[in-house]
Amino acid sequence: MHLRIFGGTRTPTTERARRAEDLTKTLDLNVLSPDVADAEIERACADAREHHFAALCSYPHLVPLMAERLRGCDVKTCAVIDFPDGTSSTADRAHAAAMAVAEGADELDVVMNYRAMLAGDFRLARDDLLRVGAETNAFFRASSGGRFSMPASVAGPVQLPREVFSNCDATSLRVAMPASMFTPYERITFVTPIVDGCPFFGEANPTEVLLNGRLFRALAAHELGHTLSLGHASRWTCNRRCSIEEYGNAFSVMGGGDGDLNAWEKSALGWLGPIVRPRRNATHELGPVEGPTLLPQALVVRTAASEFWFESRGSATPSFVGDSVQPAGVTVVAGPAPGGELSQYPRENLLLANPAGGARFAYAPGEAFVRAGIFRVTVERHALQSAALRFEWLDRVAPGRPRLRARTTRGRIRLSWDAARERGSGVDSYTAVIDGRAVRTFRSDIPHTTWTAALRAARGSHRVGVYATDRAGNRGRLASARIRIR
């Protein structure tokens, strides 16, 4: 069974500056009083729609009503399974989950078994904790290609006064316990019985995680991913207007997928193998992002405004809901290019949907990702162990002419110029020219708004100039000036 996670996480700095709507998008609205009436559900549906909550959660028998009222809007229908005790058998839970999905649930909220723990028998809970700890460690070891591991052991149980939980945050729990308990640990994951009124499954800061009554590998890996400073793996969805679907990456465990981290995330953590940054039109081979592989694990294309990360997902990825499986294939995430022009993507690591794929986000052999007038990446071949991607520039528009200023000081030519206008592939380099001869090239890896150069030349009169070349190889017009060295 695959489960959905929500995290009301607060730490990753990339997520700090968010609009209120983006914030409620990370929260689900719970309607879980023991005798919910239909009218209450209808009111909650209207609220959830208005405030763009991620999901509305209630009992399985209310799923058909919720699914109908939430049709066509961005709020998911979520069913609580085995709420509130988490004591039924695995078979019963699986049956209840399958029923809820069949009736229209997009997400499931499955409760952990903590009755034994509350009854003073910690043995069962300890076994669960150790198993999930070991599974999560195995996940990080494999994901990092052996570069990182997170071995876990269990401390506790600890009984705390009720008030400690009122903040719904892991730091309050740590502060309420003796510090000596945690000295051997780099990170602490608190697993609590469900705390009523805390509107999330998990919460994380750089050293502490709180799992609110749910315990499974994907949730633990997601929240621990936040402690490693990863944000959410989101999707950029454009219908009439474009918006961010916070958990919309159906592959990464940092989104809505029960799969490996993606190439962008692994690169941010220093866990990725080699990267290809193509300069010329050519076919490149990629290994699976899940590894292990000796091939490059990402193809990265930078344009004037944006950066695109292509990766090959070697195997199919289930979602947490369990009703959909994303097939293997080539996926692309986009974000702003470092120091580039204003990008259409408001933040990094946004999965782009395959317009030809329907709900299949990856690109299959024969399909191409196209940025009109800039570049194209065609999937020539895709298999478990390797994929072949054909990269081509489509940019035929040369950069503009830079604005040039030239003067002489102490027998040298001093040039300064403003960055050339270039909206497609982006400026790759500037070339300085004296009397028709290229004398120096300046690579534009780190884009500047103003460039300067000092050049030597013999006494006398000279024609000096600068032109820009874009990444696609289009050479712009020369800006020139005449100067005299005395």
Ligand SMILES: [Zn+2]
């Ligand atoms: Zn999260």
